Each structure stands twice: as structure tokens, then as C-alpha cells.
Amino acid sequence: MSKKSITLLAIESSCDDTGAAVVRDGVVLSNVTSSQVEHRLHGGVVPELASRQHLIHILPVIREALDKAEIRLDELDAVGFTRGPGLLGSLIVGVSMSKALALALGIPLVEVHHMHAHVLAHFAQEPKPEFPFLCLTVSGGHTQIVRVMGHTDLEVIGTTIDDAAGEAFDKTGKMLGLDYPAGPVIDRLAKHGQPVFDFPEPKVRGLDFSFSGLKTSILYFLQKEMAANPQFINTRVNDICASVQAVIVRILLDKLALASRETGIREVGIAGGVSANSELRKKFEETGNRLGWKTYVPAFEYCTDNAGMIGIAAYYKYLAGQFSEQSVGPAARLEF
Ligand code: KG4
Numbered sequence: 001m002s003k004k005s006i007t008l009l010a011i012e013s014s015c016d017d018t019g020a021a022v023v024r025d026g027v028v029l030s031n032v033t034s035s036q037v038e039h040r041l042h043g044g045v046v047p048e049l050a051s052r053q054h055l056i057h058i059l060p061v062i063r064e065a066l067d068k069a070e071i072r073l074d075e076l077d078a079v080g081f082t083r084g085p086g087l088l089g090s091l092i093v094g095v096s097m098s099k100a101l102a103l104a105l106g107i108p109l110v111e112v113h114h115m116h117a118h119v120l121a122h123f124a125q126e127p128k129p130e131f132p133f134l135c136l137t138v139s140g141g142h143t144q145i146v147r148v149m150g151h152t153d154l155e156v157i158g159t160t161i162d163d164a165a166g167e168a169f170d171k172t173g174k175m176l177g178l179d180y181p182a183g184p185v186i187d188r189l190a191k192h193g194q195p196v197f198d199f200p201e202p203k204v205r206g207l208d209f210s211f212s213g214l215k216t217s218i219l220y221f222l223q224k225e226m227a228a229n230p231q232f233i234n235t236r237v238n239d240i241c242a243s244v245q246a247v248i249v250r251i252l253l254d255k256l257a258l259a260s261r262e263t264g265i266r267e268v269g270i271a272g273g274v275s276a277n278s279e280l281r282k283k284f285e286e287t288g289n290r291l292g293w294k295t296y297v298p299a300f301e302y303c304t305d306n307a308g309m310i311g312i313a314a315y316y317k318y319l320a321g322q323f324s325e326q327s328v329g330p331a332a333r334l335e336f
């Protein structure tokens with residue numbers, strides 16, 4: 001008798017992207033994301049606006065994910081969803097929808113930790129990493145080095161003590177008057193500039209990170225240069241972006257190299273929104289070549305927030321028999 005296949009619907013609504021995906025036997029059949037552009041006008045994510053937008057988009061996004069995968073609701077074996085961490089009002093929309101669907105269909109619920117899912121995004125494509133595996137997860141809210149011993153066995157071994165790497169990009173963008181989120185804009189502008197300005201790397205012990213000192217030194221640098229020449233930002237924005245990007249990438253990869261040295265692990269990946277950064281991708285490959293790593297970089301659609309990665313994480317939890325009760329609620333803060 002052939003093994004029964006397992007089909008999951010996955011839902012992501014932790015921040016400002018509404019996502020739904022269908023995953024069958026660990027393979028993503030569809031991955032639909034509706035990104036909210038409304039926040040751009042506000043220079044950051046407005047929580048109440050985000051939850052209202054999730055409410056508008058969630059059903060059409062689920063419908064589209066099912067249609068693309070050519071899967072009917074009655075063919076689903078479970079619903080996987082992001083329980084946290086994230087914005088409470090945003091999480092409530094995805095969690096309530098998942099619970100309602102699971103209840104109506106009489107199928108189990110599988111809760112997923114959003115940051116586990118960023119790491120497990122590597123298992124959405126080939127080749128898949130082998131265990132043990134090290135992952136640098138860099139997003140708007142987190143900067144973590146994760147040691148992965150198995151699909152459901154993940155441990156944070158380094159983290160930021162203040163700002164996240166994505167925040168360093170976004171806050172720099174704000175100082176430069178760039179659109180939110182500034183990470184992709186800085187990435188684009190940096191391609192036309194040179195990293196000619198030096199910013200000091202923070203001295204943080206062990207595998208932890210810090211980005212708040214860098215933010216302050218960028219602010220003082222800009223204030224000083226603008227006092228001498230009010231056109232400084234206008235005329236040198238590309239070089240400023242290249243310089244800031246270079247130091248952020250250096251900080252991230254120096255710690256990742258240290259983590260690999262300390263753990264002896266050479267299966268190494270990057271994940272999360274900031275892993276879409278082209279300089280980080282390039283320097284990560286160079287570092288990997290130099291240090292003898294087998295490197296893993298997710299496709300762009302699996303770097304930023306998406307439900308495909310939630311479905312992959314939920315699939316492995318399903319196999320491990322890790323289900324949630326109908327009483328499960330969202331958790332804005334959730335232990336890793
Ligand atoms: O993982 P993500 O989509 O959302 C969460 O924070 O969970 O990450 C969003 C972050 C933002 O800070 C954004 O500026 C950054 O990822 N980002 C980038 C790039 N694309 C997105 N940062 C640098 N370069 C990029 N190309």
C-alpha cells in the first residue's frame with residue numbers, strides 16, 4: 001500500500017504580508033503573498049492598518065492559493081499557521097481564520113513559530129541542507145544565528161542585543177529620506193556607489209550582535225557632513241548606502257564565521273527579509289568559498305514573509321505529531 005500523502009494549507013499574517021500556501025508532502029504547490037503597500041505613506045508598519053488589510057485580503061489569498069494548487073478544501077489534512085511572534089492584531093486574523101477552517105473541516109491545527117519558518121524555508125527547495133546546519137536569520141525584527149539539529153530541533157546561539165539588521169537598514173533609510181522599507185532601496189542605490197565612508201563595527205562578545213551604536217554613528221556622521229554641505233545626502237546618497245550596507249554585511253558575516261568556527265558546522269545558510277540583499281548574498285558566497293562551507297540561499301519568494309515557509313515548517317511538525325488545540329491563541333511574543 002502506498003503511503004498516504006499529506007496536504008496542508010498554511011497561513012501567514014504576522015506583520016504586513018498576507019500569505020497562503022498549499023504544501024503537499026513537503027513540496028510547495030502554491031505560495032501566494034499580498035504585500036500591503038499602504039504603510040509606505042507612514043514610514044513604517046501601522047498595526048491597526050495592517051490588521052484591517054489582512055481582513056480584506058485573507059480570503060482572496062486563500063482562494064488563490066487553493067486554485068493555483070488545484071486543491072479543494074475537502075482534500076486538506078491540516079491547517080498550519082503563524083502563531084507568533086508578530087503584531088497581535090495581524091496575528092489574530094490569520095489565527096482565527098485557521099481555527100475556523102480547521103474546525104469546519106474537522107482537521108488538525110499546526111502552529112508555527114515565524115522564525116523557525118524562516119529557517120525551514122531552506123527545505124522548500126533543492127538541495128536541502130544536511131544536519132547539523134547553521135542559519136543566519138535576518139529580518140525586520142530579528143537577527144539570529146540558529147543551530148539546526150533537525151526539522152523540529154532548532155536553537156538560537158546568537159542574537160541581537162538591541163536593533164535587528166533590517167531595522168538598521170530601515171532606520172538609515174529614514175535618515176536619508178528613503179521610502180519604507182528601505183532595505184531594498186539601499187540595496188539598489190548601493191549598486192551605483194562605493195563604500196568609501198568608514199563606520200565602526202560594534203564590539204560585542206560571543207555570537208551576539210548590536211546595531212544601535214552603528215545607527216548613532218551614522219546619524220552623527222550625517223549631521224556633521226550636512227552642516228558642512230547641505231547637499232551632502234543628495235549628492236552622495238549612493239556612496240552612503242554602499243558604505244552602510246558594507247558594514248552591516250561585514251558585521252553579520254564575521255559573526256556567522258565565528259559561529260561556524262565554534263560549532264564546527266559547515267552547512268550554512270542565510271534567511272529572512274535581509275537575506276534578499278544582493279551584497280549579503282555575494283559576500284556570503286565568497287565567505288563560504290573561503291571557509292569551505294556548503295552554502296544555502298533561499299529563492300527570493302522564500303526570503304521575505306510568505307506562507308510557503310510556514311507550510312514547510314508545519315509539514316515537519318505534522319510528521320512529528322506536534323498539533324495544537326482549538327483553544328490556541330496568537331502570541332505577539334513567543335519563545336523560540
Ligand atoms: O522577513 P521580513 O520580510 O519581515 C520580518 O521582519 O519578519 O523582513 C523585512 C526586512 C525589512 O527590514 C526590509 O528592509 C529588509 O527585510 N529587506 C532588505 C532587502 N529586502 C528586504 N534589506 C536589505 N536588502 C534587501 N534587498
Ligand code: ZN
Pocket residue numbers: 114118139140272273304305
Ligand atoms: Zn519574517
